Amino acid sequence: EVQLVESGGGLVQPGRSLRLSCAASGFTFDDYAMHWVRQAPGKGLEWVSGISWNSGSIGYADSVKGRFTISRDNAKNSLYLQMNSLRAEDTALYYCAKDPRAVTHPLNWFDPWGQGTLVTVSS
Amino acid sequence: QSVLTQPPSASGTPGQRVTISCSGSSSNIGSNTVNWYQQLPGTAPKLLIYSNNQRPSGVPDRFSGSKSGTSASLAISGLQSEDEADYYCAAWDDSLNGPWVFGGGTKLTVL
Numbered sequence: 001e002v003q004l005v006e007s008g009g010g011l012v013q014p015g016r017s018l019r020l021s022c023a024a025s026g027f028t029f030d031d032y033a034m035h036w037v038r039q040a041p042g043k044g045l046e047w048v049s050g051i052s053w054n055s056g057s058i059g060y061a062d063s064v065k066g067r068f069t070i071s072r073d074n075a076k077n078s079l080y081l082q083m084n085s086l087r088a089e090d091t092a093l094y095y096c097a098k099d100p101r102a103v104t105h106p107l108n109w110f111d112p113w114g115q116g117t118l119v120t121v122s123s
Numbered sequence: 124q125s126v127l128t129q130p131p132s133a134s135g136t137p138g139q140r141v142t143i144s145c146s147g148s149s150s151n152i153g154s155n156t157v158n159w160y161q162q163l164p165g166t167a168p169k170l171l172i173y174s175n176n177q178r179p180s181g182v183p184d185r186f187s188g189s190k191s192g193t194s195a196s197l198a199i200s201g202l203q204s205e206d207e208a209d210y211y212c213a214a215w216d217d218s219l220n221g222p223w224v225f226g227g228g229t230k231l232t233v234l
Contacts, residue, residue: 044225045168045213045225047223059222095168104222106156106222109174109213110158110170111170112169114167115167116167
């Protein structure tokens with residue numbers, strides 16, 4: 001069974017940093033692109049970042065570009081999101097999600113999703 | 124403000140057929156496929172429809188998707204109480220720097 005388990009969320013002050021992790025199991029991790037999608041409390045979904053199987057193709061939403069860095073360690077079956085210069089508007093539940101192909105593509109989708117890890121940015 | 128536009132709410136009674144619309148533009152829905160996600164209360168989103176009208180294994184055939192031009196629709200027939208959830212459409216956008224865009228979500232209430 002494919003499983004994605006996020007961790008690393010918590011309460012952090014504005015301007016500080018946090019690193020999220022996503023542990024993958026049940027599939028050959030280095031065959032697939034991966035993504036981070038977030039959901040602010042009571043709000044809709046927002047794609048944050050995506051990374052191809054070999055880290056050769058990476059993308060970010062404008063709202064996080066220059067502050068967040070996505071990475072992966074295929075040997076550890078893990079996806080990461082380094083979040084710097086955090087703002088109150090980054091408060092959200094952060095989900096990792098699997099892409100059906102090695103490189104994200106307009107014809108792709110997200111399946112499955114992890115259960116999410118909550119990041120709260122507040123002083 | 125979401126790039127894709129969905130009605131904030133929809134409702135129906137058990138057994139009814141309901142549809143949820145998703146409106147976009149030529150740079151997203153007009154030129155790419157649409158996916159739909161179901162988010163039951165307190166849970167993570169789940170893929171419901173991919174590539175406009177394809178159902179993943181395990182998704183009942185009561186759920187169907189369609190696309191025409193720059194709009195897409197999700198139809199749920201034989202509505203059941205367990206269908207009460209938030210539904211999101213999503214598509215790749217060719218013109219934005221962050222390629223994946225979502226609708227604002229539609230909260231479906233089963234009366």
